[in-house]
Amino acid sequence: MCLLMKGISRHDIFAGTDRYSHCSYTVCVVCHVSDLKLFYFVFLVCIQVFPFRKMGKAPVDLSFKCIGSIADVLHKEPNEGLRPLKRNADNKFCSQALRLNNNLISDLAGFTLTIDSLLSDPSHLAWLDLSFNHISRIDKALTELHELRVLYLHGNHICKLSEVDKLGVLPFLHTLTLHGNAVENEKTYRDHVISVLPHLKSMDFSAVTKQERIMSQIWHKKITLSKTKRSPN
Numbered sequence: 001m002c003l004l005m006k007g008i009s010r011h012d013i014f015a016g017t018d019r020y021s022h023c024s025y026t027v028c029v030v031c032h033v034s035d036l037k038l039f040y041f042v043f044l045v046c047i048q049v050f051p052f053r054k055m056g057k058a059p060v061d062l063s064f065k066c067i068g069s070i071a072d073v074l075h076k077e078p079n080e081g082l083r084p085l086k087r088n089a090d091n092k093f094c095s096q097a098l099r100l101n102n103n104l105i106s107d108l109a110g111f112t113l114t115i116d117s118l119l120s121d122p123s124h125l126a127w128l129d130l131s132f133n134h135i136s137r138i139d140k141a142l143t144e145l146h147e148l149r150v151l152y153l154h155g156n157h158i159c160k161l162s163e164v165d166k167l168g169v170l171p172f173l174h175t176l177t178l179h180g181n182a183v184e185n186e187k188t189y190r191d192h193v194i195s196v197l198p199h200l201k202s203m204d205f206s207a208v209t210k211q212e213r214i215m216s217q218i219w220h221k222k223i224t225l226s227k228t229k230r231s232p233n
Helices: 010-017 025-030 036-053 070-075 111-118 162-169 189-196 210-230
Strands: 097-099 127-129 150-152 175-177
Parallel strands (some): 097 127
16 A cells, blocks of 8 residues: 655545545554655544444545535435445435534534434434534534444534533543634643543543543542632532
8 A cells, every 4th residue: 555645634634534444553554654744644544444444334424515504414415435335225324423524514403303314323323523614512412412432523613611511421422522623722621521521532532541530530629629619608
C-alpha cells in the first residue's frame, strides 16, 4: 500500500477514511512514512475507521452532502464505501453507524423521526459522527440514543460545558470528541467532561487514563463542596 499525499487537510482526512477503511492496524503501521504529515494522516484514518469496523456493518455515510437540516437527510443518497450497505424489506438501512460530518447542520430538530425512517433499528445506533457542522447545543435526541458508544462532535460551535452534562445518561458512551469547539478553551474542560461521563475511555482521540479519572473525581468533589458552602442555608 502506498500513500503519496501532500498538503493534507482535515477535510481530506474525513474524505479518505472510507477509502482506506480496508487497511488493518498492521498495514497502517508498516506503510512507508516519508514525513510526519503522512503519518498523522494514516493515524487519523485508523482511529476513524476502527470504531465502525468493529460493528461489522457498513456505516450510512452522508458526509459532505451540504445538508442544512436533519430533514434533508432522507433526500440524499449515501456515499459509496468499500462495503455495500444493506437494506431491509422496508428499504431502511441495516447499520449501527451514521456519518453526518462536514455538513451545515446547526440543530438536530427532527433527528429521532429521521433516523426512524432511515435505519432498520435506530434504537441500536452505536456510532454517530456529527463533526464539522454548526451545532451549538446537545439536543435531547442524542440523550435518547441509549446504545450509543461513539460520538464525534469536534469542529462545531458548542460553547458551554453544561451542554456536555446531558450526555451523562448514556450508559455505554466510551468515545467522545469535542475539540474544535469553543468549550475546549475552558480551563476545566477535560476534568469536567471526564467527571460527568464515568464510562469515557477516549476523549478527543486521547485515552482517558486512570490518573485522569481519579483527578477529575477529586476536582468534581472540590467544586461540589465549594458550591455547597456558597449556597444559603
